[in-house]
């Protein structure tokens with residue numbers, strides 16, 4: 378299990394002299410946020426089970442207003458999310474924490490999983506609403522609870538959520554015909570990542586849509602941030618703006634709530650390594666369940 382120590386901020390500054398002010402700021406704020414080195418990368422199943430026995434209280438007055446959303450106090454809802462920490466489902470947890478929705482978590486094989494293919498994530502909501510496909514779940518939640526209430530607002534983010542699922546996912550995660558992840562396009566230099574790098578480098582915003590974090594960032598950044606978790610030997614340092622964006626998104630408190638403190642610390646530290654162009658692959662086993 379890798380315990381990637383934080384680079385001293387001075388070392389970062391020296392190594393990153395070629396990087397932008399924004400990238401330096403991301404590193405500095407991350408260094409401030411990170412504490413002691415972790416002993417384990419991923420939230421244990423035991424801790425997940427513990428968490429699933431509770432309804433998450435996700436509201437946090439320090440959360441910034443999400444683009445296109447109302448600032449929401451913790452809302453009681455009938456939302457139930459079927460998922461598991463070693464899958465895509467925590468990306469839905471991430472968004473639920475961002476918008477401050479209380480919900481219940483259930484394991485994939487718990488009774489009542491509405492996914493027609495028996496997969497996760499899958500979501501139940503009041504009125505018998507059943508949603509599967511992570512992107513569809515994000516958009517449903519954004520629509521119902523996140524203030525995505527006009528065609529213009531939907532248009533601004535829907536394209537990114539669809540792009541994440543239909544284009545970015547297959548770039549980053551090559552699957553065999555049994556759905557097992559067997560490789561990543563991040564080992565090469567795919568056109569989709571080249572273009573994303575250029576868009577982020579040219580953008581004046583820290584995030585994909587407008588000036589604020591949105592559901593579009595949850596969709597895109599969650600897939601990017603799975604790369605260090607699944608492929609610890611692959612460096613994304615050849616895309617400095619993507620690496621910096623990943624660090625910004627992993628720095629959100631709601632990300633840590635969804636993915637766990639140890640995993641988040643590992644991911645943040647790996648992004649810092651990408652940005653420092655150390656080229657040193659952290660050692661460790663890959664995450665098997667996806």
Ligand SMILES: N[C@@H](CCC(=O)N[C@@H](CS)C(=O)NCC(=O)O)C(=O)O
Nearest residue numbers: 464465496497498510511512556667
């Ligand atoms: N495109 C779907 C992928 C769903 C999927 O592949 N889920 C995996 C976990 S990430 C799963 O449930 N695998 C177990 C299985 O296929 O039985 C989504 O984004 O929700």
